[in-house]
Structures are given as C-alpha cells and as structure tokens.
Amino acid sequence: MKIPKCRSGMPVVESTNHESHGMGHVPLETHLVYVNFYTYEDAKQVRMILNEYTAFDDILQKANELLPTCRWRIFSGTDKHVSSEFKNSRQVWDAIKQTSYYEIRYLEVRMIKIGGSARCDGCYREIFGSRYKCTECSDFDLCGVCELGPIHSFHKLIKI
Numbered sequence: 800m801k802i803p804k805c806r807s808g809m810p811v812v813e814s815t816n817h818e819s820h821g822m823g824h825v826p827l828e829t830h831l832v833y834v835n836f837y838t839y840e841d842a843k844q845v846r847m848i849l850n851e852y853t854a855f856d857d858i859l860q861k862a863n864e865l866l867p868t869c870r871w872r873i874f875s876g877t878d879k880h881v882s883s884e885f886k887n888s889r890q891v892w893d894a895i896k897q898t899s900y901y902e903i904r905y906l907e908v909r910m911i912k913i914g915g916s917a918r919c920d921g922c923y924r925e926i927f928g929s930r931y932k933c934t935e936c937s938d939f940d941l942c943g944v945c946e947l948g949p950i951h952s953f954h955k956l957i958k959i
C-alpha cells in the first residue's frame with residue numbers, strides 16, 4: 800500500500816505545524832480494516848490501515864480514487880440502506896470499533912455522488928435551499944416542497 804499523499808488536492812505546505820493539530824506526541828491507534836465501499840450498483844472491498852485521526856480523509860480519498868468519474872460523499876451504510884453521513888474521523892473510528900469480529904474490523908461505506916442535477920425530479924424546477932437526495936436511485940433529487948408530498952415516499956431521502 801502506498802503512503803497517502805497530500806489530501807484533497809490542497810496545496811502542500813511545509814509541514815512544521817503537525818503539533819498544532821494536537822497529534823504531535825499522541826501514539827496513533829491503527830487498525831487493519833476491511834472497508835466495503837458501496838454505490839447504488841456496485842461494491843468493492845479494500846483493505847486499509849486506518850488510524851483514528853485521518854480515517855475520514857483516507858476513506859474519502861480512497862472513494863474518490865476508486866470511482867474518479869465524480870466526487871463522492873461517504874455515509875454509513877450498504878447498497879441496501881444508508882444511514883448517517885460520515886463527516887469526521889471520530890465518527891468513522893466509532894463505526895470501526897463497533898465491528899470487531901475475531902479481531903478483524905470492517906467498515907461499511909456507502910458512497911453518494913456530489914453534484915449532478917440540482918433540478919427537482921418532482922416539479923422540474925431548479926432546487927434552492929434544502930435538497931433531498933434518494934438513497935436508492937442513482938440520481939434522484941427533490942426540492943423541499945416535493946419532499947413533503949408522496950412523490951417518492953417509497954424510498955428514503957436524505958437532506959443534503
């Protein structure tokens with residue numbers, strides 16, 4: 800496995816400021832984790848060495864490496880269901896810690912596209928404000944008004 804490069808395309812700054820992130824002398828807890836990446840139609844398993852400080856960035860970077868055709872957000876879940884969005888390494892680490900099976904750790908990551916059409920699939924108007932994305936259809940969004948109605952109540956929508 801190669802060493803992760805600078806994250807998320809940000810400019811590389813000479814790194815004398817690690818201490819300011821509070822991880823200077825704290826020993827890293829790391830785990831070998833079998834990470835299952837799911838999209839609506841596909842699944843891939845990747846073995847990753849993760850630590851509690853950079854797990855979120857490492858997984859997000861891997862998701863965007865696996866399917867670089869678009870940008871992704873990462874959620875807890877599988878191809879069948881999606882729950883909460885991962886937003887930091889603490890949440891990812893907590894999820895990993897819950898899944899110990901004979902010392903093997905797993906993480907289920909559901910990838911959901913960023914962007915795509917920002918047009919409502921209910922009223923066909925451009926969406927301003929809250930947008931509700933279907934967790935099962937590959938590209939289905941509703942505006943806040945249509946989300947209240949029965950248009951797509953057979954699938955779970957998440958606010959993005």
Ligand SMILES: [Zn+2]
Nearest residue numbers: 919922942945
């Ligand atoms: Zn609408």
Ligand SMILES: [Zn+2]
Nearest residue numbers: 933935936954
């Ligand atoms: Zn749907």
